Amino acid sequence: MVSGKGGTGKTTVAAALALALATEGKRTLLVEVEGRQGIAQLFETEALPYEERKIAVASGGGEVFALAIDAERALLDYLQMFYKLGSAGRALKKLGAIDFATTIAPGVRDVLLTGKACEAVRRRTKQGSYAYDYVIMDAPPTGRITRFLNVNDEVAGLAKFGPIYNQAQAVMRVLKSPQTAVHLVTLLEEMPVQETADGVAELRGADLPVGSVIVNMVRPHLLDEQAVNSAAGDRRTEIAKTLTTAGVSGAAKLVTPLLEQAADHAQRVSLEREQRVALNRLELPSYELPLLSEGVDLAGLYQLSKELRKQGTGT
Amino acid sequence: MTVDASAKPLEVDPLIDDPATRIIVCCGSGGVGKTTTAAALGVRAAERGRHVVVLTIDPARRLAQSLGIDSLDNTPRRVKGIEGDGESSAGQLHAMMLDMKRTFDEFVEAHADGERARAILDNPFYQSLSAGFAGTQEYMAMEKLGQLRARDEWDLIIVDTPPSRSALDFLDAPKRLGSFLDGKFIKLLVTPAKMGGRAGMKFLNVGMTMMTGTLGKLLGGQLLRDVQTFVSAMDTMFGGFRTRADATYRLLQAPGTAFLVVAAPERDALREAAYFVERLAEEEMPLAGLVLNRVHGSRAVQLSAERALAAAEILAPEITSENSDGGGIVDQRGGKTGVREATGASPEPPPVSHAPAHNPQHEKTPQDTVRTAHQSDDAPVTTEVVPPPADHTAEHLTAGLLRLHAERMQVLAREQRTRDRFTALHPEVAVVQVTALPGDVHDLAGLRAIGDQLAGAGESPAAP
Ligand SMILES: Nc1ncnc2c1ncn2[C@@H]1O[C@H](COP(=O)(O)OP(=O)(O)OP(=O)(O)O)[C@@H](O)[C@H]1O
Ligand SMILES: Nc1ncnc2c1ncn2[C@@H]1O[C@H](COP(=O)(O)OP(=O)(O)OP(=O)(O)O)[C@@H](O)[C@H]1O
Ligand SMILES: [Mg+2]
Ligand SMILES: [Mg+2]
Numbered sequence: 027m028v029s030g031k032g033g034t035g036k037t038t039v040a041a042a043l044a045l046a047l048a049t050e051g052k053r054t055l056l057v058e059v060e061g062r063q064g065i066a067q068l069f070e071t072e073a074l075p076y077e078e079r080k081i082a083v084a085s086g087g088g089e090v091f092a093l094a095i096d097a098e099r100a101l102l103d104y105l106q107m108f109y110k111l112g113s114a115g116r117a118l119k120k121l122g123a124i125d126f127a128t129t130i131a132p133g134v135r136d137v138l139l140t141g142k143a144c145e146a147v148r149r150r151t152k153q154g155s156y157a158y159d160y161v162i163m164d165a166p167p168t169g170r171i172t173r174f175l176n177v178n179d180e181v182a183g184l185a186k187f188g189p190i191y192n193q194a195q196a197v198m199r200v201l202k203s204p205q206t207a208v209h210l211v212t213l214l215e216e217m218p219v220q221e222t223a224d225g226v227a228e229l230r231g232a233d234l235p236v237g238s239v240i241v242n243m244v245r246p247h248l249l250d251e252q253a254v255n256s257a258a259g260d261r262r263t264e265i266a267k268t269l270t271t272a273g274v275s276g277a278a279k280l281v282t283p284l285l286e287q288a289a290d291h292a293q294r295v296s297l298e299r300e301q302r303v304a305l306n307r308l309e310l311p312s313y314e315l316p317l318l319s320e321g322v323d324l325a326g327l328y329q330l331s332k333e334l335r336k337q338g339t340g341t
Numbered sequence: 342m343t344v345d346a347s348a349k350p351l352e353v354d355p356l357i358d359d360p361a362t363r364i365i366v367c368c369g370s371g372g373v374g375k376t377t378t379a380a381a382l383g384v385r386a387a388e389r390g391r392h393v394v395v396l397t398i399d400p401a402r403r404l405a406q407s408l409g410i411d412s413l414d415n416t417p418r419r420v421k422g423i424e425g426d427g428e429s430s431a432g433q434l435h436a437m438m439l440d441m442k443r444t445f446d447e448f449v450e451a452h453a454d455g456e457r458a459r460a461i462l463d464n465p466f467y468q469s470l471s472a473g474f475a476g477t478q479e480y481m482a483m484e485k486l487g488q489l490r491a492r493d494e495w496d497l498i499i500v501d502t503p504p505s506r507s508a509l510d511f512l513d514a515p516k517r518l519g520s521f522l523d524g525k526f527i528k529l530l531v532t533p534a535k536m537g538g539r540a541g542m543k544f545l546n547v548g549m550t551m552m553t554g555t556l557g558k559l560l561g562g563q564l565l566r567d568v569q570t571f572v573s574a575m576d577t578m579f580g581g582f583r584t585r586a587d588a589t590y591r592l593l594q595a596p597g598t599a600f601l602v603v604a605a606p607e608r609d610a611l612r613e614a615a616y617f618v619e620r621l622a623e624e625e626m627p628l629a630g631l632v633l634n635r636v637h638g639s640r641a642v643q644l645s646a647e648r649a650l651a652a653a654e655i656l657a658p659e660i661t662s663e664n665s666d667g668g669g670i671v672d673q674r675g676g677k678t679g680v681r682e683a684t685g686a687s688p689e690p691p692p693v694s695h696a697p698a699h700n701p702q703h704e705k706t707p708q709d710t711v712r713t714a715h716q717s718d719d720a721p722v723t724t725e726v727v728p729p730p731a732d733h734t735a736e737h738l739t740a741g742l743l744r745l746h747a748e749r750m751q752v753l754a755r756e757q758r759t760r761d762r763f764t765a766l767h768p769e770v771a772v773v774q775v776t777a778l779p780g781d782v783h784d785l786a787g788l789r790a791i792g793d794q795l796a797g798a799g800e801s802p803a804a805p
Contacts, residue, residue, distance in 0.1 A: 032371045032506065033609075109555060123556060129521055130466065130568055131560050132474070184561045216781055217372075217403075248748065249741035257738050268739040272652035274644065283640035284742040291745055293779040319751060321608065 027163050027237075029171040029225065030211030031218040035242040037064040038322050038330065039211045039315070040164040045331035046339050048088030052159035055146050056081075056092045059139045064164065065092050070324055076100075078146075091158070093146070098124045100138040108189045133180030134190055140177055141193045144200040168210060168225035175201050175208070176232045207237030212305070214241060214298040219305060226308050239310050243317040251292040258285050313337045348764045351630030351771035353795045357386040357497070361597055364490065365629070366500045368508045369603035370613040374634035374775070377782050377791060378603050379501035380404050380436070384785060385792035386497055387423045387434035394435040394489060397501040398482055404438065407784055413438035415447075417489075422785050435495065439503075441481040445471040448484060453574075461574050466567035476514035478503045480582075483515045483589040490592060508602065508617040512590075512624070519586035522572065599629040606636050606756035611763045618767055630771035632795065633760065637752045638776050646750035649743040657740035773797055 028040040037058070044056040055078065058065050063073045069081045074094040082090040101124055102116075128135040149157040166174045173180060177194045184190060200206060210225055212218040222239060229236050257265060262281050269277035305312065315333055318326045356362055367379040376399045383395035394417050397404045405413040408420045417435035425431035449467075450458050461467050470477060482503060489498050502511040557565055575582075592598065600621055604614040614631060621628045653659070764772070775794040782791060 032504070105555065105559075109558075126521075127556055127560060129474070131564060132469075134560065184559075184564060186561065188558050190559050246748075248745045249738075253733060253738055253741060256733060257742070261735065261738070264735045265739050265742070268656065268735045269652070269743075272655045272739065272743075274648065274652045274743075276643065280641050280644060284746055287639065287641070287745055287749055288742055290779040297780060319755070 027165045027171070027175070027206065027208040028211060028240075029165045029168050029208055030240075030242075031169075031213075031221040032167045034211045034213050034218050035315075036167070036211050037068060037164045038327065039209075039240050039242060040162050041065060041068050042315070042327055042330035042334055043209075043339060044090045044160070044162045045082060045084060045328060046334040047160050047162075048082065048084035048090045049086040049331065049335060051084075051086040051088045053088060053157070054090050054160045054162060055158045056090055057143050057146070057161060057163045058092070058094050059097075059143075059163065060166065061094065061096065063094060065094065068322070068324075068327060088159075093142075095139050095142045097128055097135045097138045100142050101128065101134070104138070104189050104193075131181070131184060133177060133184065136174050136180055137177045137190055137194050137197060140175065140197045140201065144197050147200055147205065165208070168221045171208065171225060172228040172232050172234065175229075175234050177201075179232075202233060202235070204235065207235050209237040209240055211240045211242050213243050214301045216297075216301065219301045223304065223308060226310070236310060239305055239308060239312040241305070241312060241314045244314045245294075245317050247291075247295050249288055249291060251296060254285075254288045254292040257288065313339065348768070349630075349771040350797060351632070351773035352797065353382070353385075353629075353773060354389070356599060356629055357382060357391065358389060360496065362497060362599055363597035364486070364498045364500065364592070364599070366502065366511075366593065366598065366600045367603055367632075368502045368511050368600060368617065369632075370508055370610050371504050371506055373603045373605045373610050374632070375603050376404055376501045377407075377788070378601065378632055378634065378775075378795070379499050380407060381782075381788040381791035381795060382601075383434055383436065383499045384408075384420075384423065384788045385796065386499070387420075387432045388426045388789075389432070390425070390429035391432045391497045392495050393432060393497045393499060394437065394495040395499045395501070396437055396439060396482070396485060396489060398439045398478065398503045399501065404436070407782055407788055408434075408436050409785060410436065415440040415443040439478070439482055439485055441478050442471045444481040444485050445477070457574060461571065464567055464571045464574075466564065466571045470571075474518065476510075476518035479505075479511055479514035480518045480586065482511070483586065487589045487592060508613055509620055512593075512620065515586040516583065516590065519583035522575075523583040594624065594626055599627050601629050601632055603632045603634055606633055606759050608759055611759055615763060615766055618770055628770065630773065631763075633772055633774045635777040636756055636774045637749060639746070639749050639753060641746060642750070642753070644746060644750075646747040646754070649747040649750065653740040653743035653747070656736040656743070659744075 028036050028043065030036045030039075041056060044054040047054045056065055058074075065081070066072060066074050069092070071081055074081075074092055076094065076096045076099045078091045078093045080089055081092045084090070098119065102119060128138075143161055143163050146158055147156075147161045151157050165171055178198045181190060181194045208229055210222045212222040226236050262285075265284075266277045266281050269280060274280065313334060314337070315330050318329065320326070322330070356365070365379075365382060367375045367382070369375050376397050379395055379397060383393050387393045397413065409422060410418055410420065413436055415437060417437040420434040420436055423431050423434045446462060449461050452458075453461060479502075482500070486498065486500055489495065502508070505511070505514075553565065602614050602617050602621075604610040618628060618631070760772075764770075773795055775791055778787070778790070782788060
């Protein structure tokens with residue numbers, strides 16, 4: 027499960043992780059649940075249907091499959107399976123019953139989504155081995171993740187028997203097992219870090235397995251504070267001279283703005299350091315992914331997956 | 342970054358000074374600075390003499406801190422420290438934070454007598470609805486706005502919008518929820534008997550029975566009964582959710598309302614902003630302009646990124662890491678600050694220092710087996726590796742300054758490109774830029790600084 031504050035890079039990291047594992051020769055399934063077709067966009071393919079599709083083959087022989095789970099379709103499938111509704115299922119949908127059910131009981135929706143993913147986790151091939159080595163979910167954001175995964179609680183107010191109830195039990199067994207880990211993506215900024223800490227506490231409180239912290243969009247530190255301080259002090263003339271030596275014209279006018287930028291940088295570095303300290307307190311394994319200055323395209327995605335592999339993802 | 346001639350500058354002061362402006366809505370996609378903008382505008386408008394209330398929707402509760410209030414709640418609280426700006430005498434600023442459950446509860450209490458209100462408040466379906474269905478927050482934000490407007494105690498209401506992926510949710514979610522609660526389906530479900538008498542409803546009724554049966558099996562009969570009780574109780578109480586949502590919606594179209602779209606100079610955020618701008622036009626809702634927040638500037642734009650890098654290379658050739666990629670970490674060698682390198686043991690660029698110890702595939706290095714120094718309690722997490730003196734030579738320092746500048750110029754260029762794309766699509770939209778402050782916005786002074794920039798009076802980021 028890959029969660030994190032909105033916009034921190036959950037979709038990107040989930041995809042990079044799937045690619046990294048595929049490069050190690052694994053069969054991975056990348057799952058999305060919010061109907062936004064983020065995976066298709068990232069892999070530059072057409073919209074994903076409600077069907078597992080191969081979207082990448084890695085150099086290591088592994089493969090990445092992708093699936094966009096649709097709660098309505100999943101509910102119809104269940105109804106079909108348990109109540110043999112036939113075409114009445116479609117009529118239900120048309121009348122808005124499906125929408126109704128998933129709206130008045132948000133837990134139903136979540137059980138359907140996690141249920142489908144758990145089914146893929148448990149699925150075996152004819153030969154008896156697992157169909158997928160890893161199932162990676164681009165999960166809802168930190169603020170909702172615990173409720174989303176804690177489906178038993180969520181459906182507690184619903185029927186005490188029947189498919190939804192049974193499903194919830196089965197899902198919970200997989201989610202609370204060591205087979206599952208919830209990884210949290212964050213940036214080195216106050217709010218996402220705070221959300222990560224809150225998320226970890228909540229997940230732990232609900233007995234859900236927390237995996238690692240993935241710090242995304244890390245920017246390089248080009249100068250340390252000490253250097254900045256010393257530069258801002260008595261070394262202005264020296265810097266101006268050095269600039270001129272390096273062939274920069276108009277050096278005298280540049281020193282002040284360059285030093286201001288350096289001071290901004292130093293302040294950012296020090297804020298980032300505080301955030302790192304806060305993250306370290308969580309005592310979780312962590313990974314770091316660089317900020318790609320041109321944004322993440324397919325090549326960038328491979329680059330991030332390589333970075334994850336270098337840091338030894340094998341979880 | 343010079344504001345190109347094609348984009349109109351947005352003038353915030355005339356907007357907030359105009360007594361005809363009664364409501365300003367700050368919207369935009371998640372995390373772009375809606376709450377900050379709303380608060381900064383509130384402070385500025387109050388200091389210029391208006392009686393302002395800021396309705397914020399910030400579950401992170403950071404706004405209370407910046408306004409110097411212990412905690413904001415569902416009642417407007419007076420903000421201290423509002424000063425006149427010299428020309429005009431100070432007005433007043435109140436701030437409140439939407440508590441959607443409270444707002445919903447009060448709403449029920451206001452519309453039903455004691456016993457009936459109790460029954461609704463205790464209804465389990467009501468409880469999950471008010472605690473947060475998709476759209477409840479937006480619905481209640483609109484409801485609160487309607488209430489504040491009706492009280493008429495303030496001459497300017499500034500509304501922040503809930504965190505959401507899409508700015509459009511603010512406009513659409515209340516109606517969606519309203520339609521759902523007032524929907525045909527829910528009505529049919531709860532009042533099959535009433536409908537049964539009418540001609541042509543027989544057929545539907547058969548379907549309904551099957552449906553309630555199936556839903557009952559899935560969801561449990563109790564939940565359906567709860568929904569039924571809730572809806573019929575609410576129904577007799579007031580004119581329906583949808584009607585209510587429509588009424589506040591009209592408030593947003595009324596003269597005196599202005600929208601400010603906030604966006605970061607990033608592709609996704611500006612794409613969202615463009616959708617929103619188009620939608621406002623369709624709905625005939627007046628757009629005041631776009632606030633481009635967290636923009637970077639430089640006062641040394643005369644020095645290009647390329648020249649800066651070339652000069653840095655002359656002074657201190659960059660030691661590129663084995664995996665130089667041109668996009669990511671530019672200079673591993675210079676990266677000697679921060680906890681990241683606190684493990685210290687690695688002479689190489691240290692990407693592996695974070696590998697979790699339990700990874701079987703990964704070749705074990707000493708740091709790995711100790712589960713990496715920065716994860717253990719007693720590790721000196723904040724220790725900095727003091728850069729060797731070599732880094733402090735004038736050459737290294739200057740090269741560092743130049744590389745930083747090159748990075749900044751690349752950011753500027755990227756932001757300019759994204760912005761130009763927006764302006765090309767919507768040349769009619771007035772724009773104001775607010776620079777990225779190096780730290781977070783924490784206090785009134787910070788909000789004032791943002792306010793100055795909103796008014797175009799701030800220090801221009803890209804001087805000459
Ligand atoms: N390492 C990175 N370097 C540069 N850009 C990045 C990086 N990671 C993510 N991004 C960009 O940040 C934006 C948000 O990323 P992404 O969509 O993965 O986040 P998310 O957490 O899934 O967002 P949401 O909450 O909207 O689902 C995207 O434009 C993405 O390309
Ligand atoms: N110009 C700026 N410079 C530096 N930091 C800023 C600036 N504007 C906003 N911030 C910071 O960015 C963060 C997000 O801002 P804010 O909470 O206002 O965004 P938002 O759009 O309301 O987010 P949400 O969608 O989560 O409600 C805050 O930590 C805020 O202090
Ligand atoms: Mg996403
Ligand atoms: Mg906000």
